[in-house]
Amino acid sequence: MRIEYTLKKKDKNTEARHGSIKTNYGEYETPMFMPVGTKATVKGLSKEELAAVGRGIILANTYHLWLRPGEDVIDKCGGLHKFMNYEGPILTDCGGFQVFSLIQNKEKDITEEGAKFKSHLDGTELFLTPEKSIEIQNKLDSDIAMSFDECPPYPVTYDYMKQSVERTIRWAERGKKVHKNDHQALFGIVQGGEFTDLREYSAKETVKLDFDGYSIGGTSVGEPKDVMYKMIEDGVRYLPEDKTRYLMGVGDPIDIIEGVIRGIDIFDCVLPTRIARHGQAFTRTGKINLNNAKYITDMSKLDPECDCYTCQNYSKAYIRHLITTKEMLGGRLLSIHNIRFLIKLTEELRKAIDEDRVLEYREEFIKKYSKKSP
Amino acid sequence: MRIEYTLKKKDKNTEARHGSIKTNYGEYETPMFMPVGTKATVKGLSKEELAAVGRGIILANTYHLWLRPGEDVIDKCGGLHKFMNYEGPILTDCGGFQVFSLIQNKEKDITEEGAKFKSHLDGTELFLTPEKSIEIQNKLDSDIAMSFDECPPYPVTYDYMKQSVERTIRWAERGKKVHKNDHQALFGIVQGGEFTDLREYSAKETVKLDFDGYSIGGTSVGEPKDVMYKMIEDGVRYLPEDKTRYLMGVGDPIDIIEGVIRGIDIFDCVLPTRIARHGQAFTRTGKINLNNAKYITDMSKLDPECDCYTCQNYSKAYIRHLITTKEMLGGRLLSIHNIRFLIKLTEELRKAIDEDRVLEYREEFIKKYSKKSP
Numbered sequence: 250m251r252i253e254y255t256l257k258k259k260d261k262n263t264e265a266r267h268g269s270i271k272t273n274y275g276e277y278e279t280p281m282f283m284p285v286g287t288k289a290t291v292k293g294l295s296k297e298e299l300a301a302v303g304r305g306i307i308l309a310n311t312y313h314l315w316l317r318p319g320e321d322v323i324d325k326c327g328g329l330h331k332f333m334n335y336e337g338p339i340l341t342d343c344g345g346f347q348v349f350s351l352i353q354n355k356e357k358d359i360t361e362e363g364a365k366f367k368s369h370l371d372g373t374e375l376f377l378t379p380e381k382s383i384e385i386q387n388k389l390d391s392d393i394a395m396s397f398d399e400c401p402p403y404p405v406t407y408d409y410m411k412q413s414v415e416r417t418i419r420w421a422e423r424g425k426k427v428h429k430n431d432h433q434a435l436f437g438i439v440q441g442g443e444f445t446d447l448r449e450y451s452a453k454e455t456v457k458l459d460f461d462g463y464s465i466g467g468t469s470v471g472e473p474k475d476v477m478y479k480m481i482e483d484g485v486r487y488l489p490e491d492k493t494r495y496l497m498g499v500g501d502p503i504d505i506i507e508g509v510i511r512g513i514d515i516f517d518c519v520l521p522t523r524i525a526r527h528g529q530a531f532t533r534t535g536k537i538n539l540n541n542a543k544y545i546t547d548m549s550k551l552d553p554e555c556d557c558y559t560c561q562n563y564s565k566a567y568i569r570h571l572i573t574t575k576e577m578l579g580g581r582l583l584s585i586h587n588i589r590f591l592i593k594l595t596e597e598l599r600k601a602i603d604e605d606r607v608l609e610y611r612e613e614f615i616k617k618y619s620k621k622s623p
Numbered sequence: 624m625r626i627e628y629t630l631k632k633k634d635k636n637t638e639a640r641h642g643s644i645k646t647n648y649g650e651y652e653t654p655m656f657m658p659v660g661t662k663a664t665v666k667g668l669s670k671e672e673l674a675a676v677g678r679g680i681i682l683a684n685t686y687h688l689w690l691r692p693g694e695d696v697i698d699k700c701g702g703l704h705k706f707m708n709y710e711g712p713i714l715t716d717c718g719g720f721q722v723f724s725l726i727q728n729k730e731k732d733i734t735e736e737g738a739k740f741k742s743h744l745d746g747t748e749l750f751l752t753p754e755k756s757i758e759i760q761n762k763l764d765s766d767i768a769m770s771f772d773e774c775p776p777y778p779v780t781y782d783y784m785k786q787s788v789e790r791t792i793r794w795a796e797r798g799k800k801v802h803k804n805d806h807q808a809l810f811g812i813v814q815g816g817e818f819t820d821l822r823e824y825s826a827k828e829t830v831k832l833d834f835d836g837y838s839i840g841g842t843s844v845g846e847p848k849d850v851m852y853k854m855i856e857d858g859v860r861y862l863p864e865d866k867t868r869y870l871m872g873v874g875d876p877i878d879i880i881e882g883v884i885r886g887i888d889i890f891d892c893v894l895p896t897r898i899a900r901h902g903q904a905f906t907r908t909g910k911i912n913l914n915n916a917k918y919i920t921d922m923s924k925l926d927p928e929c930d931c932y933t934c935q936n937y938s939k940a941y942i943r944h945l946i947t948t949k950e951m952l953g954g955r956l957l958s959i960h961n962i963r964f965l966i967k968l969t970e971e972l973r974k975a976i977d978e979d980r981v982l983e984y985r986e987e988f989i990k991k992y993s994k995k996s997p
Binding site (some may be wrong): 288289290292293295296313317318322325326327331332333428502545546548562563564567569570571573574576577578579581 | 631662663664666667669687691692696699700701705706707708765804868919920922935936938940943945948950951952954955
């Protein structure tokens, strides 16, 4: 099997939808937040901890695994699941976003053939093409692969974006042709920046290629929030109802709610684990920073409404101590909490969809979340 | 209650003894290896993982907790157990070893009153006395506190060591006088370096002060192995049979066996977690370094004889990948394995004592352990 999306219930006031995705490793409900395991490990969490926070699909990065340990190593070890000993669905990205975000402009050259650039690790010349990206992902043997795309920065000119979108569609077609892993789904990516007609063009042409799911790319690259929300609307509008819709790289709680309202099913982001390592935690009343001295003897939990392992066991005072003394348990406890926070948010959104009260949920959430931190 | 040692069985050929220690948090068998939780966390392990590797007592460092977050903070949070949310026995050291090991000679001044030195963190002037050490440990509220001692380097002159030993005994007496925590045991420390008569003097005088247990200090400070083993013999000889004997800072597998043979009950060391963070693992055939390229596609477990979580779940190839990409799960998996390795060693030693075959056990272990690494 590859992947199967079932729409279970639509919110009557918005585009929000409660669905489920059948994968090689079980069926999971959407909206869903996917924890990011950049280098074949979700930073700070074991597979048991991931299960406990309610994970569905997790994401691994093709670019990073291509560099280390290499797709042939993982292939020899029996694929990503065996390599990680992970019994759950894994999505791999295409590497395009890392070319955009990790490599400086003067170190990369994007042509019709693909992206030529220097490794962020050691400066080695690398060449990633649509075919190569799919070949790597085939070898990694993830459950969902992504088409290779260009992710331009914000803003670029209309002309640049038009050419980029047309090329990304040609790249999608090339990738699809070489995709050879019959238990791996392949998603197409809608680009087009903030240009409504280019988003329409990109979505329609990508859908014509008939992928197993679609993602909205090119958001969270520096654009204002209202532009991002419009990008989502402009892309989702043309996507088929019976396929999964994935908004890449989005993990801010309010952005997740806004994405769900616009019809998005799955999200991923490094935010919860990255801010954890810097001592920050999501709470219902906003983000808090555990480095703050006011927590030094605060024996209360991070968030009284949270059901995660961290909140069931540890106080702000102890976590603050671990963070300020750079003890690894600190980042781990905050990562568990922050990922659980986003997954719980999607669980609540599913319920709100079932009850046709997504707009009320958004209002209540934002009102509380914008309060002064405790 | 404070602490109660029960001797269950002595090996007929050596001084090795199988016993048990009753603590505020349950009864645990000896010989025992205590994982080190320097700053109120055993690096890399949660309390559930510590339970799974079979921990008994764990150790926390008075010096580090005195500096951060401070004993008053921990006191306000309800003591170390509440602060860490840890339901198991905790031993705190006295801080003397850190003055010896972390502070350069020119930055410290040891007088009859105590040790004046500069913080290794920020150079602040600090003054640790026998009374202060006990006062801090009382506030930390550990289950076992250690007397404040001087730990001289190796070698020092006979005269220096004689004066140091005499002072350490006076310090032990001063500390015992101010010890006010009636559910906290207090151990005395035998010093004396490599001088047999000073070890005898130190042991006898310390025992006269009637502590709840005794430790052999001043080993692993640069002396050759045979000197260290003699230091243990020279100290243990005069210790009462009905009290716990603790060899501080020893965690090399062979040294643990040699210590047990000489009558030691408990050990502690940062070695298993420290080498883990550098990519090294104990195995029955010797230490291996996961950074080694030969493990890149090695899907076998670290040690086929090991029953730990890491060996039940992960391969050398995956752990090598985590270590070389500096992913925190790597140090965690190796820490779990290495601590389990030493705890399993003590479990096997208990069995060997019951069967009067400690010497055979040593021979078999060393023969295998000195083999070429796999």
